[in-house]
Amino acid sequence: MNRKWIASTLAGALLLGSAPVLSPSTAYAALIGEIESSVSFRVGPNTDDRRIRYLKEGETVAILQKVNAYWYKVKDRNGTVGYTSTNAKYISVSETQEAPPQQQRNTGTIVASVSMREGPSTSDDRIRYAQKGEVVTILSKPNSYWYEVKDKYGNVGYISTNSKYISTEYAAPAPTNPAPTPPSAPSAPADDTGVIVSSVSLREGPGTSYDRIRYVAKGETVAILAKPSNSWYKVRDKYGNIGFVSTSSQYIDANYKPPVIDPGDVPAVVQNIIQAGKRYLGTPYEYGSDRYTTDTFDCSDFVRTAFLEGAGITLPSDSRGQGDYVKALGRTSSDWRDLKPGDILFFMSYEGSSKSDYDGVDRSEERITHDAIYLGNGQILHTYSKDSGGVRVDSIGDNHWEYRLLFGGSAL
Template sequence: MRRSLMIAVAASMLATAIPAAASAAVKEGSAQIVSSVSFRTAPSTLSEVMRYLKTGEKVAVLEKTNSYWYKVRDTSGQVGYVSSQSAYLKLITAPTETADSAANAVIVASVNFRKAPSASADQIRYLQKSEQVTVTSQVNSYWYAVTDSKGVSGYVSASSSYIKLTGSVAGGGSSSSTGSGTATGNGTATGNGTTTGNGSTTGNGSTTGNGSSTGSSSSGSSSSTDLSAKAEAVIAAGMAYLGTPYEYGSDRNTTATFDCSDFVRQAFKDALGITLPSDSASQGAYVREHSAVTTDWKQLKRGDLMFFMDYKGTSASLYANKSPFKTKIGHVGIYLGDGKILQTYSKESGGVRIDTIAGRHWEYRFLYGGSAL
């Protein structure tokens, strides 16, 4: 009898913990952390802690998973679960269902959300995996015009690697391309009309993103475009691991956890099939052998690797005596442009994440950087 009762209680708890499939779109709410609390990968105290949300942090509330947990997104874009207890979180606005959602697509892998249909256009942010968006039109074979759940409009790759249509697109595409290529990533295109990203093609008789032909391109331009596309592919692969827990000396044969060099290595392996050395110092030597490097991080390009000395503290004076090519490398990350770095460095920080460089110890510790391509 007691055993049967325990099974019934467990089944009831499991049913409560698993949210029913949503039949309507949800308008996200907002909340503020009132006391430091675990930010977890799943709605369970047995799940991994990505990091601790700090007092005063604001989060977007995506759903009330059950009576005990909220699914939330922090300001860096990481999505996870947090206790719904008022001792830890103050709900400002609750997530609400909207019966007739205009969403007609879902993001299947993290992708650039840009202000114009071009790989050189300013980035609004990264759309995250599983986000629902509304595709308002297809600009050409390579770009969709979309609106996110907050009403922000922009452009995203039309590649099925990044977005999946779940409904019809009103009015269809607004223009057509005349090239023969298909978009497959976040970068730009190379060669004879075959694109490898969100950008425009510049090969023989191919399109420039709006359906017009640009004729033949030079080999130098093609090479530069190819490198840009590869860099975007590496970044997209790395972004797919946002929130993956940190572990020093992580197993290079799994993606369950990463240390800094393992994460960089996996991003290149996933995106391009390139296997970099397994530690940051060796990766630094690899970059110096394969490309020109710079000691000014502001001169780096998207997708370049950044190498740092060990952490000594937050004051710039602690790093005054560093020697870029003699000081031991202790950390590596991927430069995103706009003063941002994609990296992982501690359990407490929540694993793979995006950080700002300027005015922080990252800037003071920086030794050199360059391309691994």
């Protein structure tokens, strides 16, 4: 559990006057919720309120307030505040002890209501108005006109440095080594890190349709966690926010070496299944193909044949039955990045090529309409139409296959 995140969240809750009850000791008692099953995260405590996103199974949130018997006010790891159900089917609540947060060195008091924006410009979207009397933490001063700040709700944004709006004794961090040093060539970023070349959006997902968490400023260093597609890095910023930034060299100077699955690390039975499947590359597609021949395949017939020939396992003959078979083994994930070579992926129907085409879909209610074998390194082996050329290999990252994925898991 991220203790720094819990501590900062608790500090925000104290400012709001809705902190959990303190224990007699000097530690703070923070209420933490763990998501048990995918549940809506909304902008207000009502099912009519707009859904921000789905909280996924296994996520952890900070509980700021129990609004009523039906709703918690919570903060997720991206710092977004919203509301989710109190139903134990969706969330389990526990208490953790945290040391009291230290007072921030650089703070400012709002003198007059002022816009808090997503970037250091009046053309950037307004997050909210910071009200007179509020105290904000000043994170940096990117130029003479703007402070980068964090408000009492955990939002990170930018406000004017004008004393008409904020009273502060902000002192820029002193250089760690003020002595002059001879010029040298710029060093390359450390492995799996990136230096921001030009201000860029940090988003909640790998696409411009996802909400912006904040702008990452020029000169910041981020840790690169993964590269889910050619267009996006998954990164962690200096505040611990995890999100996605463009891979374009216009925005980031990156030194990232993606993990590669070594065939030697894949169990022999999985290699046999994959090899059995690859023997049929190019075999024509036919919906409802004959299960007793290998002249043509539909998706589930192909998966069934690969497992039968590669591992001697007889799977159900249709994709929904195969999905039930995998679920019964209990090792599934809705994120393809968690899967291993040889796992089977299950998909819903095609609704469009954009991520937004799948917004608001209740995946628990969707039927399986397609399945495929995961090869590792973002590649899937499957067949889905006559026009596509039959059995083939495709990438899953940042395309409709990713957006349609319901779950995947092992059949072994």
